[in-house]
Amino acid sequence: MNIGNGFYIETRWSWILAEIISCHLALLLLITLTACGGDVSQNKQFTPLARSVKSSSIRNEPISPLPESVEVNEHWLSLGRKLFHDKRLSANADVACVSCHDLSRGGADNKAVSQGMDLQSGNINTPTVLNSRYNFRQFWDGRAASLEQQIDGPMTSPFEMGGTWPDVLRKLKADKSYKQLFSQNFPDGVTKKNIKLVIAEYERSLITPNSPFDRYLRRDDTALSPQAIAGYQRFKALGCISCHQGINVGGNMFQHFGVMGDYFADRGNITEADYGRFNVTGLEEDRHKFKVPSLRNVALTAPYLHDGQAQTLEDAVRIMGKYQLGIELNDESVADLVAFLISLTGQMALISEQSAQEMAIDE
Numbered sequence: 001m002n003i004g005n006g007f008y009i010e011t012r013w014s015w016i017l018a019e020i021i022s023c024h025l026a027l028l029l030l031i032t033l034t035a036c037g038g039d040v041s042q043n044k045q046f047t048p049l050a051r052s053v054k055s056s057s058i059r060n061e062p063i064s065p066l067p068e069s070v071e072v073n074e075h076w077l078s079l080g081r082k083l084f085h086d087k088r089l090s091a092n093a094d095v096a097c098v099s100c101h102d103l104s105r106g107g108a109d110n111k112a113v114s115q116g117m118d119l120q121s122g123n124i125n126t127p128t129v130l131n132s133r134y135n136f137r138q139f140w141d142g143r144a145a146s147l148e149q150q151i152d153g154p155m156t157s158p159f160e161m162g163g164t165w166p167d168v169l170r171k172l173k174a175d176k177s178y179k180q181l182f183s184q185n186f187p188d189g190v191t192k193k194n195i196k197l198v199i200a201e202y203e204r205s206l207i208t209p210n211s212p213f214d215r216y217l218r219r220d221d222t223a224l225s226p227q228a229i230a231g232y233q234r235f236k237a238l239g240c241i242s243c244h245q246g247i248n249v250g251g252n253m254f255q256h257f258g259v260m261g262d263y264f265a266d267r268g269n270i271t272e273a274d275y276g277r278f279n280v281t282g283l284e285e286d287r288h289k290f291k292v293p294s295l296r297n298v299a300l301t302a303p304y305l306h307d308g309q310a311q312t313l314e315d316a317v318r319i320m321g322k323y324q325l326g327i328e329l330n331d332e333s334v335a336d337l338v339a340f341l342i343s344l345t346g347q348m349a350l351i352s353e354q355s356a357q358e359m360a361i362d363e
């Protein structure tokens with residue numbers, strides 16, 4: 001399924017079908033060729049669908065490229081997309097998931113801290129939902145183990161959507177279209193579990209492949225400017241990579257914020273949100289520990305850090321140098337690193353709010 005802007009989602013069914021057909025074809029071919037004494041592997045025409053790029057064509061680096069497409073359940077996805085855009089999920093019907101996770105703003109809101117129902121300010125910066133399937137846990141403090149589990153947070157937080165599950169269930173059950181769509185997909189219809197399943201499935205479709213850096217990883221020598229390549233070399237040489245790594249360039253570990261200096265003492269006004277992982281475990285060693293954020297599409301999601309205090313990528317990079325590595329980065333290093341970070345912007349699904357709304361409506 002092509003859902004716009006060169007963004008492809010393969011449904012399980014079309015894959016299974018393609019698989020069955022190609023298996024049959026391959027078997028048929030094998031029989032024919034064996035009978036004729038031919039060599040199957042040399043017959044290019046019958047090479048199975050190229051599902052992924054051969055690993056040998058990917059550079060051996062501590063960051064791996066995003067796949068160009070992912071398998072998702074198309075029916076769940078469209079139901080999840082509808083819910084993601086539906087303000088009725090909030091108590092006052094004034095906020096939807098998309099209000100804070102705007103796909104045209106890199107899956108976030110470009111505010112220092114989020115703003116929820118009745119324009120109430122939250123206490124922490126909104127992270128992106130893009131590529132969130134690749135984070136090892138969800139939230140800055142990692143308190144949710146899965147995308148499904150994460151959904152309770154915003155739905156019931158008084159600073160976000162302020163709703164209650166019974167209320168949301170009542171509203172959706174009263175809606176003919178939802179009732180029908182849910183019962184087409186689930187024998188038990190509209191339930192809390194099924195709502196979570198479909199929203200999470202939608203989020204799992206929000207990947208952003210083919211960034212210039214991913215194309216570079218796939219050995220496209222023209223994908224990156226010399227400055228971005230220099231920035232990547234610095235990213236590795238300075239040790240940024242020890243925390244921001246893997247397929248999401250982050251999102252796979254917790255780390256202290258302030259390894260080499262006391263960021264919080266320097267900033268002042270410490271709030272509960274600054275305690276990070278400590279709020280979950282109560283362990284002193286977890287105070288000020290956060291999930292290392294993914295740096296994919298980071299150029300789109302200013303301001304930065306859990307407190308939204310870094311206005312620009314340059315600011316964020318200098319803060320990282322100072323508090324995470326104990327070095328003062330010079331202007332040239334900062335510019336190179338920023339050029340590399342900008343090369344992590346991929347192709348976005350449903351790039352504009354409008355196209356997302358249109359799709360939600362015509363389903």
Ligand code: HEC
Nearest residue numbers: 096097100114115116124125126127132138139140154160
């Ligand atoms: C009022 C703004 C707001 C709304 C509405 C909202 N979110 Fe969020 N979202 C946030 C903030 C802020 C965080 C970070 C909270 C934290 O880490 O403590 C977050 C975190 C997340 C994360 C975790 C990302 C990561 O990298 O850790 C996901 C996934 C997510 N939200 C999905 C949703 C879904 C689905 C909905 C609708 C049911 C939703 N959000 C509604 C502001 C919002």
Ligand code: HEC
Nearest residue numbers: 239240243255257290292293304305306316317320321324
């Ligand atoms: C010791 C681990 C560690 C190292 C080394 C490190 N970072 Fe980070 N980085 C983090 C953590 C943790 C955060 C989140 C801090 C917070 O907001 O609480 C972060 C946040 C960021 C952000 C802001 C992301 C956002 O969405 O708000 C950027 C940009 C960033 N790092 C880039 C870099 C660069 C460039 C380097 C190397 C100069 C680097 N980091 C080195 C752990 C690290």
